Amino acid sequence: MNSIDLVRLTKRYGRVRAVDGLTCTVEPGRVTGFLGPNGAGKSTTMRLVLGLDRPSSGTATVGGRPYASLDEPLRHVGALLDAGAAHPARTARDHLLALAHSNRLGVRRVDEVLAETGLTKAARRRVRTFSLGMRQRLGIAAALLGDPPVLMLDEPTNGLDPEGIIWVRELMRRLAAEGRTVLVSSHLMAETAQTADHVLVLGRGRLLADGPLAGFVGSHGSLERAYLELTAGAVEYTADERS
């Protein structure tokens, strides 16, 4: 099974519990929206799954194995965490070629993902000349490179124009329909409502909800209303505190 399994996953930074006893399973064959206010712990959770940070306690596994134990990890898990991850002096194609090489993937796959993300014409341009939206597309191209059964995308629509947002939505839906596990964090409720089958909601590192989108929205009328009601007590910064 290509699920992502979190068991009592906890990460403390000093006194902050960024992730606090998180237990849940992200299942294949559906898009799981990963929601929560700023600072709720979404990115930290993804970093823990990818072995970029060590849990204080608990475990995060992909297909039953810790990410660090995977050979050629791009073939197992594709991730978009930070659209600024590519070296600015490299061309888009060289960036993908380096990643492909380290995971024994062929050049043909690089050209395929460039085409799939609409970057073929920009492939030989340096990343520093890319707009935010183009960087997002390059990050998504990197995530798709190993044709992985599991994808984790942190706010993939950031910086994308309306056409790009629709493209991401359709891509997520297709990847899930192919039986892949797709975890997508977002602050865009209307977009998530159109993309996700299932939602996980975090607040202050804790799991506030884990269920099908339709059940979560329930009688609230919209995902946004259901979300705001659930997270009202879990928002780190309010306008009053800022002023």
Ligand SMILES: Nc1ncnc2c1ncn2[C@@H]1O[C@H](COP(=O)(O)OP(=O)(O)OP(=O)(O)O)[C@@H](O)[C@H]1O
């Ligand atoms: N490296 C770090 N050192 C110290 N604190 C950190 C570190 N990384 C994250 N945190 C803290 O952990 C908490 C969770 O942050 P995280 O970035 O995971 O939240 P998030 O849900 O992804 O937020 P956003 O929606 O704003 O991206 C926050 O309080 C944040 O300040």
